[in-house]
Amino acid sequence: MLLETKNLRKSFPIESKLLRQVIGRVIAVDNASLSLNKGQVLGLVGESGSGKTTLGKIVVGLIEPDSGEIFLQDKNIKNFTRKERAKKIQMVFQDPFASLNPRLSIGTILAEAIRTREQVIGNRQQVEKIKELLNLVGMPTNILSDYPHQFSGGQRQRIGIARALAMQPEIIIADEPVSSLDVSIQAQILNLLLDLKQKFSISYIFITHDLSIVTFLADYILVMYQGNIIEEGKPEEILTKPKDKYTEKLFNSLPKITCQIL
Numbered sequence: 001m002l003l004e005t006k007n008l009r010k011s012f013p014i015e016s017k018l019l020r021q022v023i024g025r026v027i028a029v030d031n032a033s034l035s036l037n038k039g040q041v042l043g044l045v046g047e048s049g050s051g052k053t054t055l056g057k058i059v060v061g062l063i064e065p066d067s068g069e070i071f072l073q074d075k076n077i078k079n080f081t082r083k084e085r086a087k088k089i090q091m092v093f094q095d096p097f098a099s100l101n102p103r104l105s106i107g108t109i110l111a112e113a114i115r116t117r118e119q120v121i122g123n124r125q126q127v128e129k130i131k132e133l134l135n136l137v138g139m140p141t142n143i144l145s146d147y148p149h150q151f152s153g154g155q156r157q158r159i160g161i162a163r164a165l166a167m168q169p170e171i172i173i174a175d176e177p178v179s180s181l182d183v184s185i186q187a188q189i190l191n192l193l194l195d196l197k198q199k200f201s202i203s204y205i206f207i208t209h210d211l212s213i214v215t216f217l218a219d220y221i222l223v224m225y226q227g228n229i230i231e232e233g234k235p236e237e238i239l240t241k242p243k244d245k246y247t248e249k250l251f252n253s254l255p256k257i258t259c260q261i262l
């Protein structure tokens with residue numbers, strides 16, 4: 001097993017601005033157990049607020065869970081340093097406008113990622129690597145001194161993917177990576193992610209709302225509701241015979257944008 005999570009749980013305080021105190025807690029992720037095999041695409045679906053992003057961020061290490069465990073290749077993730085973990089798991093974020101630091105040039109953003117992986121690297125070699133990454137994601141290689149605001153949503157998402165690739169990860173958590181993009185651009189980015197999967201045998205946890213995407217991409221689907229994984233199975237099983245009423249309702253309400261993926 002490449003990745004396994006056991007009973008992950010995370011709650012956040014609910015603060016009352018008026019009373020200036022914590023008045024309760026929202027359980028964002030409750031008892032979440034999943035496993036990801038090498039080369040697999042796990043589709044994670046669920047309505048907004050069901051805990052998908054929180055679960056993704058726990059796996060990548062951006063949020064510390066209250067309890068539960070994560071295993072990478074059967075080793076507890078606690079035995080990995082931050083850097084070792086980053087080399088294994090990367091995340092591509094939903095909002096390409098928020099996920100790139102606007103003050104840093106594209107060259108600097110990618111150089112930082114490369115230096116996280118390889119400490120000693122000459123300048124020339126670094127530029128070569130940056131260009132290689134830009135090539136991989138279908139971006140021109142003369143944009144090193146440009147800034148994120150000069151690019152469209154789709155281009156920024158490509159740069160975000162390049163940054164993730166700099167770590168040569170085995171797992172990418174893609175959190176609704178195309179939902180903020182024009183429909184015409186969505187298919188291009190999805191194709192890029194598929195290409196990279198084939199090229200580098202990357203495994204994905206693919207968070208999405210779009211039924212056509214999840215049925216096309218995912219080998220296995222997890223359905224989240226109020227922090228819990230309430231149903232799981234192969235796409236054809238879940239779509240044709242949903243066990244849970246919520247899953248049925250969710251699939252009926254999901255936007256059916258049939259984008260041309262291939």
Ligand SMILES: Nc1ncnc2c1ncn2[C@@H]1O[C@H](COP(=O)(O)OP(=O)(O)O)[C@@H](O)[C@H]1O
Pocket residue numbers: 012013026027028046047048049050051052053054055
């Ligand atoms: N940093 C946070 N502080 C407080 N509540 C949060 C925070 N992040 C997420 N939540 C809450 O946790 C729940 C799950 O959120 P999230 O993981 O973003 O769901 P999804 O990605 O499925 O929309 C929601 O109720 C959300 O309001």
Ligand SMILES: [Mg+2]
Pocket residue numbers: 052053054
């Ligand atoms: Mg989310």
